[in-house]
Amino acid sequence: MAKGTTIKGKLQRMMLIACGAILLLTCSTYFIYELDSFRESSVKHLSVLGKMLSSNTTAALAFQDKESATEILSSLKAEPNVIRACIYDTGGKIFASFPVAAPVDSFPKKVGRAGYFFTFSHIQAFQPIELDRRTIGMLFILSDTKFISGKLMRYGLIALLSMLLTLLLAYLLSKRLQSRIASPITDLADTARYVSEKHDYSARAVKQTTDEIGMLTDTFNQMLYEIQRQNEEIRRFNVELEAKVEDRTRELALSNAELEAFSYSVSHDLMSPVRQIKLFIELFQKKNPERPDGEYQRLLDTLYGKANKMQVLIEDLLSFSGIEKKELVRVVIDVEGMVKSIWDELVRMEKDRNIEFVMNELPDCYGDRGTMQQVWQNILGNAIKYTRKREKALIEVGAELLEREIVYCVKDNGSGFNMDGYENLFLPFKRLHAQQEFEGTGVGLAIVQRILSKHGGRIWAESKPDEGSVFFFSLPIKA
Amino acid sequence: MRLLIRLLLLLIYLGGINMAWSQEGQAPSYELKAVFIFNFTKFVEWPPTTFDSEDQPFVIGVLGKNPFGRMLEEVVGNEKVDNHPIRIRYYNNTADIGNCQLLFVSDRGGDGFPRLAGLLQSKHILTVSDRKNFCQQGGVIHLYIQNQNIKIEINTENARASDLRISSKLLTLASISK
Numbered sequence: 001m002a003k004g005t006t007i008k009g010k011l012q013r014m015m016l017i018a019c020g021a022i023l024l025l026t027c028s029t030y031f032i033y034e035l036d037s038f039r040e041s042s043v044k045h046l047s048v049l050g051k052m053l054s055s056n057t058t059a060a061l062a063f064q065d066k067e068s069a070t071e072i073l074s075s076l077k078a079e080p081n082v083i084r085a086c087i088y089d090t091g092g093k094i095f096a097s098f099p100v101a102a103p104v105d106s107f108p109k110k111v112g113r114a115g116y117f118f119t120f121s122h123i124q125a126f127q128p129i130e131l132d133r134r135t136i137g138m139l140f141i142l143s144d145t146k147f148i149s150g151k152l153m154r155y156g157l158i159a160l161l162s163m164l165l166t167l168l169l170a171y172l173l174s175k176r177l178q179s180r181i182a183s184p185i186t187d188l189a190d191t192a193r194y195v196s197e198k199h200d201y202s203a204r205a206v207k208q209t210t211d212e213i214g215m216l217t218d219t220f221n222q223m224l225y226e227i228q229r230q231n232e233e234i235r236r237f238n239v240e241l242e243a244k245v246e247d248r249t250r251e252l253a254l255s256n257a258e259l260e261a262f263s264y265s266v267s268h269d270l271m272s273p274v275r276q277i278k279l280f281i282e283l284f285q286k287k288n289p290e291r292p293d294g295e296y297q298r299l300l301d302t303l304y305g306k307a308n309k310m311q312v313l314i315e316d317l318l319s320f321s322g323i324e325k326k327e328l329v330r331v332v333i334d335v336e337g338m339v340k341s342i343w344d345e346l347v348r349m350e351k352d353r354n355i356e357f358v359m360n361e362l363p364d365c366y367g368d369r370g371t372m373q374q375v376w377q378n379i380l381g382n383a384i385k386y387t388r389k390r391e392k393a394l395i396e397v398g399a400e401l402l403e404r405e406i407v408y409c410v411k412d413n414g415s416g417f418n419m420d421g422y423e424n425l426f427l428p429f430k431r432l433h434a435q436q437e438f439e440g441t442g443v444g445l446a447i448v449q450r451i452l453s454k455h456g457g458r459i460w461a462e463s464k465p466d467e468g469s470v471f472f473f474s475l476p477i478k479a
Numbered sequence: 480m481r482l483l484i485r486l487l488l489l490l491i492y493l494g495g496i497n498m499a500w501s502q503e504g505q506a507p508s509y510e511l512k513a514v515f516i517f518n519f520t521k522f523v524e525w526p527p528t529t530f531d532s533e534d535q536p537f538v539i540g541v542l543g544k545n546p547f548g549r550m551l552e553e554v555v556g557n558e559k560v561d562n563h564p565i566r567i568r569y570y571n572n573t574a575d576i577g578n579c580q581l582l583f584v585s586d587r588g589g590d591g592f593p594r595l596a597g598l599l600q601s602k603h604i605l606t607v608s609d610r611k612n613f614c615q616q617g618g619v620i621h622l623y624i625q626n627q628n629i630k631i632e633i634n635t636e637n638a639r640a641s642d643l644r645i646s647s648k649l650l651t652l653a654s655i656s657k
Binding site (some may be wrong): 055056058059060062063064066068131132350 | 515518629630648649651
């Protein structure tokens with residue numbers, strides 16, 4: 001911290017400046033007064049001198065006695081400040097001069113008005129010489145003002161010296177006095193800095209005075225106390241909250257696991273009766289090769305279809321709940337190869353349809369081969385399924401490589417869906433289309449989402465009814 | 480007209496001075512002496528009993544042959560001593576001297592002055608002259624020439640005898656005799 005920016009420094013400077021200003025003002029006032037009184041006294045002195053001389057020289061002038069006049073003027077020798085003097089007669093001619101040898105042209109050529117005039121370093125005086133109220137001549141005196149400047153110089157020196165001494169004294173005093181104001185503030189600032197750096201709200205500033213700074217210290221301490229108290233409260237709340245969340249999470253995980261285990265075992269247990277039902281229907285049909293006619297046969301087929309559907313449903317359910325337990329084995333997957341083979345297999349069953357498939361560049365990903373295959377199968381299968389009503393289906397896959405993830409997308413021109421139902425899109429057993437329109441269990445996208453989230457990825461979609469949909473899913477790039 | 484005369488007189492006076500300075504031993508003009516005579520009235524105090532009234536004239540007298548011509552009148556003109564208007568009288572005989580405060584005793588006048596001195600003293604008359612040994616003969620102020628300047632000699636005892644007070648300013652210029 002620069003010295004000039006501390007309160008201590010500011011206080012000290014303030015005191016010094018105030019002191020200096022007052023001193024300067026006082027000194028200069030006194031200086032001006034002195035100068036004025038010097039001038040006044042020197043004019044007075046010169047005036048007395050002039051009057052005396054003029055009075056003394058009246059007779060000499062009246063009786064044309066140059067010698068006497070010169071002698072009287074020579075008394076000016078005793079005046080160290082008088083440089084020159086002379087007497088003019090009424091014709092303006094110099095009658096007598098001092099010093100005697102002073103050249104005529106060193107005096108004013110014209111007699112000036114009576115009075116006293118200051119020039120730069122001189123005083124000029126014109127004193128009329130009167131006889132019986134009649135001016136019979138004019139006395140001129142030129143006086144030096146060096147003594148004034150000398151006096152002022154001496155005075156200025158003394159003033160300067162006393163000013164320096166006073167300022168020194170002021171400095172020493174201010175050094176002592178400022179601490180009474182500055183030290184409580186500095187302490188307070190130190191405490192504040194300590195608190196803000198160490199976040200130790202248990203620190204307290206020491207109250208040194210009972211003035212505003214003392215009040216500030218009290219308020220500051222009160223604030224610290226308040227912050228400390230609130231901090232503790234927040235910490236306590238946090239700890240409680242954490243414990244509560246932990247409890248809930250544990251409970252939830254437990255019940256979730258129980259539920260999963262339950263649904264898995266139920267599904268698993270349901271599987272074998274369904275298989276047996278199908279087996280028995282097949283057996284029944286084998287044993288009666290001559291097909292019974294009409295109604296009987298239709299009911300049997302329906303029974304088989306329903307049993308079949310039940311099996312698919314249970315398989316999906318098992319697969320859905322099985323993902324949680326499944327260990328992912330991550331490898332680098334050639335996505336283009338995988339998509340191509342899946343596509344070929346899917347379209348083999350749709351030979352009579354007109355489907356255009358565009359595959360853009362798909363970067364390799366890092367993931368579990370089996371489940372990722374499931375993802376692509378599901379999404380591409382959906383695209384084929386929901387474009388069924390199109391005369392010409394258009395399906396396009398692509399990808400974008402971002403900084404931390406790869407985003408794959410599958411676009412179709414199928415029947416799409418209403419975004420109002422988007423929140424249900426990835427929930428199991430929730431379907432946006434009627435069973436009669438598009439068959440399915442409603443577990444597919446839920447499985448896909450589970451797989452992707454297990455990989456650390458996401459899935460989302462955009463769609464408009466009757467215009468088609470785009471499905472995006474992302475996978476993190478292998479670190 | 481008066482101004483013209485004054486100017487003319489001034490010229491003459493200046494010429495006189497010049498002449499006085501150029502001609503060794505010659506007395507400077509009486510013009511200057513006339514001025515001196517007028518100036519003496521400023522440096523000499525007459526006793527308070529001199530005048531009967533405020534506006535009584537101050538008389539300057541010339542005894543004997545008048546060497547001033549009209550110069551005295553020109554110099555003194557309408558001047559006053561205090562409040563007393565100055566008048567000039569010319570006296571041929573001592574007997575004519577009446578009320579008079581300042582008397583110029585002409586060099587060219589008769590030799591009867593020393594006899595007069597006592598009488599004049601009692602009348603408080605300031606006597607001025609350029610006669611030799613004037614101060615020794617009972618006169619108060621003697622005008623003489625030295626280095627072409629008019630010098631003043633004053634007999635202070637004679638002044639005191641006439642009850643006249645002469646300013647120290649004048650005394651410092653003059654040579655004093657007793």
